[in-house]
Amino acid sequence: MTPAIPGFDYRRVTVDEGVGLNVAVGGSGAPLVLLHGFPQTHLMWRHVAEDLAADHTVICPDLRGYGDSDKPAESGPDVYSKRTMARDIVRLARGLGHERFALAGHDRGALVAFRAGLDHPDTVTHLACLDVLPTLDMWDALHGVRAAIGFHLYLMAQPPGLPERMIGGSADAFFGYFLDVWANDPEAVPPHIREVYLEACRDAVPSIVADYRASAGIDVEHDKADRAEGRRLTMPVSVLQQDWGAALGYEAAALWGAWAADLDHSTVSCGHFMAEEDPERIAKELRALLTR
Template sequence: MSPRIPGFDYRRVPVADGVALSAAVGGNPAGSPVVLLHGFPQTHLMWRHVAARLAADHTVICPDLRGYGASDKPAEADGAYAKRTMADDVVALARALGHERFALAGHDRGALVAFRAGLDHAAAVTHLACLDVLPTLDMWDVMHGTSAAVGFHLYLMAQPPGLPEEMIAAAPDAFFGHFLDIWSGAGNADAVPADVRAAYLAASRAAVPSIVADYRASAGVDVEHDRADLDAGRRLRMPVAVLQQDWGAALGFDAAARWRAWAPDLRHATVRCGHFMAEEAPGEVEAALRDLLARTPAATGS
């Protein structure tokens, strides 16, 4: 049996036509809701430590994103994996569980979904946290030259349907395991224990087409949506927290400045761990989220 977050209930919640998300739900029902979105190549399990810590005084909701884990994996068509569509899923999930307004935190791919939800659903998202990522438009803008080799998977999965899926499906454990290995910080290899690693690999192995579709959308429709919002002057109106490794300096750009262009009410911090910070440094992530939640929330509006 796949590992679970202890003390959390697991539910399947319809969020769109023919699409249901699997979500772990737990915590204090009297506490304000917090939705936590996972990254690649992970599932909701990446939040197991932070979710347990927040559960003392918050309702905590940890879904598998559309196309990942135990959630449904619709065919790639008509923007099925646009971050706008995936953000709509998250808002529908929260509403189905009784929450019209909620705080939202995402890591990696989940942070891109959270970012889009903050722009498209400002009335619903009170606070926003994004871990170790740049907005899609900025990500493509800073990737250049030999430094872009670290993002080879972004370019591979951006290719038209067929070749990326075939290549990854030929050796899925080697492909997904590569990132679990190289993205952990020095000395933090045990942050993802064997049973959790096996669960990540099994989930990813079963989701190659939808994972590729998610990444392909980030080289197409997601860029279009970000560009349209930037040109229209749309910004994140809620308090925003961003935690990142110091890869901005390594790649030659100011990560905080990139984020501040989107989020006027920003607190940006650099953490000393690898990419999987919710598993490598859960206490630091929890502290940042609690600091975010203590800030004056976004006002209700459209």
């Protein structure tokens, strides 16, 4: 039996032609949407979601291309653009009866959340991004031998064919590698949850690669256009990150400050999977954001 977030109801919401999202909904109160990262599903929020459901309506979807949500074929560059995926989330919330909502994302989900904040400023009331840089800044930060830390970004940026075959041929080893090396606390992702993540990734290699490929193409173009026009996030923004700046040679708070006028940037001591490694801290930070 597939694990579920205790006390949450599961449903499927159509957000685009041929695309339905699997979503867990729990609690009551002001709506808060939580978007997962790679290589995970909505279950990465299980601890935080239970906590926040005490006084919020918490909405945890699987992103398009991930988990139990639909995985449309990559028929064009926009199918997995963060603009398209952000639109999915706006339509999901409306389908659940919410015209405005707070939004938090981790890793890939944070890139979707970032794009939603830029494209839908009247819809997203508060924004949190966990352990990621905006796409344009991420590519600028990776250079020289330091870029080896992001080898998967370059692999999945390649044209369709080779990356899908390489990853699909050893999916558990590939996705399991990140679950191992990105976590400071290996017990934060217990074996039964790890298996859910690996099984979900095995079934989604083409769509996961397409998501990453978009971030090396159309997503960069969208970010460049926004930067040229001076568009910024207008809602309160919280960013929590590991201290990658020392290793990669950038100042994360300054990079985020260029995008967000009302920014609270914090460095955390846990690993990349912070919602699973330190859920009390993450829930506390999200509650603080929602009071701003």
